[in-house]
Amino acid sequence: AQKVTQAQTEISVVEKEDVTLDCVYETRDTTYYLFWYKQPPSGELVFLIRRNSFDEQNEISGRYSWNFQKSTSSFNFTITASQVVDSAVYFCALSEAKAAGNKLTFGGGTRVLVKP
Amino acid sequence: DSGVTQTPKHLITATGQRVTLRCSPRSGDLSVYWYQQSLDQGLQFLIQYYNGEERAKGNILERFSAQQFPDLHSELNLSSLELGDSALYFCASSAGLPHSDTQYFGPGTRLTVL
Numbered sequence: 001a002q003k004v005t006q007a008q009t010e011i012s013v014v015e016k017e018d019v020t021l022d023c024v025y026e027t028r029d030t031t032y033y034l035f036w037y038k039q040p041p042s043g044e045l046v047f048l049i050r051r052n053s054f055d056e057q058n059e060i061s062g063r064y065s066w067n068f069q070k071s072t073s074s075f076n077f078t079i080t081a082s083q084v085v086d087s088a089v090y091f092c093a094l095s096e097a098k099a100a101g102n103k104l105t106f107g108g109g110t111r112v113l114v115k116p
Numbered sequence: 117d118s119g120v121t122q123t124p125k126h127l128i129t130a131t132g133q134r135v136t137l138r139c140s141p142r143s144g145d146l147s148v149y150w151y152q153q154s155l156d157q158g159l160q161f162l163i164q165y166y167n168g169e170e171r172a173k174g175n176i177l178e179r180f181s182a183q184q185f186p187d188l189h190s191e192l193n194l195s196s197l198e199l200g201d202s203a204l205y206f207c208a209s210s211a212g213l214p215h216s217d218t219q220y221f222g223p224g225t226r227l228t229v230l
Contacts, residue, residue, distance in 0.1 A: 035218070044118070045206060045221035091159065101172025102147065102210065104219060106159040 002027045004094050006107035013082050014115050021077040021110045023092030029053075031097035034068065034075045035104065040088040048090075051075060082114045119143065120222035122207050128228045134195040137225045141188055141209030147171065148190040149210070149219055150182055154203040165190055166212050197229045 119142035161174035165184035
């Protein structure tokens with residue numbers, strides 16, 4: 001069965017500090033997809049990134065970067081030079097190719113609080 | 117704005133009642149998903165429809181049912197409501213390509229059962 005663990009429940013930083021969110025996943029499938037979503041205080045879920053299991057290249061998008069390591073089953077997310085607007089709950093999620101449908105299994109989320 | 121719409125935004129009702137949540141997917145998306153977000157269970161997958169047909173089912177209670185209509189909008193029906201059904205219910209949509217597409221979420225419907 002698939003499982004996603006986000007061990008950090010809450011992280012508090014001061015603006016301009018870097019923050020790294022950990023995500024560890026479990027799956028028996030060899031083909032799978034990993035996602036990060038952001039849930040700001042307003043409540044909606046905003047898609048940030050999708051990564052395929054066969055593509056281990058790290059990715060950078062502005063102040064956001066992602067480090068995918070199959071060897072440790074981790075897909076970590078770093079916010080560089082954090083800003084107050086980054087305050088949100090961040091969810092890591094997994095979808096297995098062999099599973100029926102495209103359901104997402106979410107981690108418990110990490111709440112990031114960026115203080116000015 | 118993801119392009120996925122959900123109505124109503126808030127819903128307050130009493131135990132034992134029945135409610136219907138509505139979702140319109142992004143233009144062109146064939147798949148619709150329902151998720152429940154609660155404090156104790158986190159974000160949980162309920163059910164997926166693809167072009168009107170049920171594609172996958174999660175831990176959806178028997179008191180809950182859903183359908184996707186020919187115009188691709190979807191409804192989630194919750195009946196015999198209990199206090200524990202209070203949660204944020206999200207709808208998401210995707211193109212429906214097998215396993216490789218991204219789900220975009222609506223703003224959610226916050227259900228409060230009193």
